[in-house]
Amino acid sequence: MPYLEFNAITKRFPGVRALDRVSLSIERGTCHALIGENGAGKSTLGKILAGVYTADEGEIRLDGRVIQPDSPLAARALGIAMVHQELAFCPNLSIAENLCLGDLPRNRLGWVDRAALRARARAMLDSIHADLDPDRLIGTLSTGQEQLVQIAAAVGTGAQIIVMDEPTSSLSAGETQELFALVRKLKARGLTLIYVSHRMEELFALCDNISVLRDGRHVATSRIADTTPHQVVTQMIGRELLVQEPKHLHRTRGPQRLVVDGLTHPTRFRDVSLAVHAGEIVGFAGLVGAGRSEVAQALLGLDPDATGTLRIADNEIAVGSIDASLRAGLGLLPEDRKRQGLVLGLNCRENNSLASLPALSRAGWMRRTEERTIAQRFAKRLNLKAPSLETGVGTLSGGNQQKVALAKWLTRDCSVLIVDEPTRGIDVGAKAEIYQLLDELAAEGKAILMISSELPELIGLCGRILVMRGGRLVGEVPRAEFSEARLMQLMAGVAA
Ligand SMILES: Nc1ncnc2c1ncn2[C@@H]1O[C@H](COP(=O)(O)OP(=O)(O)OP(=O)(O)O)[C@@H](O)[C@H]1O
Ligand SMILES: [Mg+2]
Structure with missing residues (x-):
């Protein structure tokens, strides 16, 4: 029994x-x-x-x-x-x-x-x-x-x-x-x-x-x-999962889209300098607490104590201005989607539009048809399981909430996209779709910085990986030298 x-x-x-x-x-x-x-x-x-x-x-x-x-x-x-x-x-x-x-x-x-x-x-x-x-x-x-x-x-x-x-x-x-x-x-x-x-x-x-x-x-x-x-x-x-070699790796990368110089915070990170070009996905590896999400938040202007210089597309931006960062074309998919990424009381379509209101509205009115078409397209790509786009996000399963949050930022047409743990809580099939989507965005010319704690996904998708430890950048590994062992050594700070 x-x-x-x-x-x-x-x-x-x-x-x-x-x-x-x-x-x-x-x-x-x-x-x-x-x-x-x-x-x-x-x-x-x-x-x-x-x-x-x-x-x-x-x-x-x-x-x-x-x-x-x-x-x-x-x-x-x-x-x-x-x-x-x-x-x-x-x-x-x-x-x-x-x-x-x-x-x-x-x-x-x-x-x-x-x-x-x-x-x-x-x-x-x-x-x-x-x-x-x-x-x-x-x-x-x-x-x-x-x-x-x-x-x-x-x-x-x-x-x-x-x-x-x-x-x-x-x-x-x-x-x-x-x-x-x-x-x-x-x-x-x-x-x-x-x-x-x-x-x-x-x-x-x-x-x-x-x-x-x-x-x-x-x-x-x-x-x-x-x-x-x-x-x-x-x-x-219910089918075989196809994993493809990322396309963007075979294109020549474009000019620098995100340039960060000497980004410093009194306690969280120090002297972070990096550049991401159009057409590439740069991985951002590190242990929890290394400071990666904090850097991402500072780049969006959410941290009043951060200093340093920042260039997005061709705009010199004062660090600390959300408005300026957004206007220059930066998008950030935050790590904590429940608290920072979604309005649980709104439905899927509305959440999807939240980051793109100016683009989706004309003279203060929402362009409903366009809004719906875009929301539908992402729902299909990410295999969103919801009774309809009018369903409240709060009743969706955990992973489907993540998908709505992700779609929201992908809807927004930005030239630099920072994604923080984009596949957390997401099933394998949809993960593959997200990799493919990020790859396509890069191939179209977006500059993407991808924070992830899953080394296999960084290794699969990125052209190079930056490693952060204790609030500092401690290394950069090119694709030819990718291995979990090498990255772990840098992340944990142990000698090879
Ligand atoms: N309280 C609720 N009200 C309405 N629908 C719900 C509610 N809870 C779950 N559902 C629906 O039931 C289905 C199953 O959801 P469930 O949360 O069990 O999925 P799950 O397998 O845990 O997914 P995930 O991996 O995303 O967490 C989903 O379609 C979800 O939208
Ligand atoms: Mg669940």
């Missing part, structure tokens, strides 16, 4: 069938991978198990018994917890208060017993070897640390099954390794994990079994040992 069994689970949302008779089973004490394109239904399946959503049809069995987790609390009572990617706690309460919320220890007078509170939280954190001060406010933690607290909450309240939804998508390399070690420890203790991720290497390193969803349907479940990344990708997208 399977440990955990989904039987013909169906879930509908207005305009979409997120899950269509999904049946799969999960063995006790294993780490079970869930993969699929953006909008395939992974988060929805996890949320149904964790009591966030209720299935329209079908049943879930645990140890043979039908269970009905109709609220997160009910799921918790059944030993099921979910680690969400989004903030799940109150940022202005301490770790201890969050961990004991709903069951605060009290003393004889009815006051919250601070010492007991701290001790209980400490024990929960210790149970997963998390070295965090229980008195720290949640709001001061990094994403990785907050995740640890979520896991401590799950384990501390006796969870036997934990769903982790894209747990590593915003973790540093170090934090990722720590999370892996923790997952292995939990498994050794007999816990069962359901692990959602787009990072194939991760799934193959960590999981025992893998289930593939496509368009809300279950396609296959295999033992990791019996399948290959190539086979999984084919199952996910």
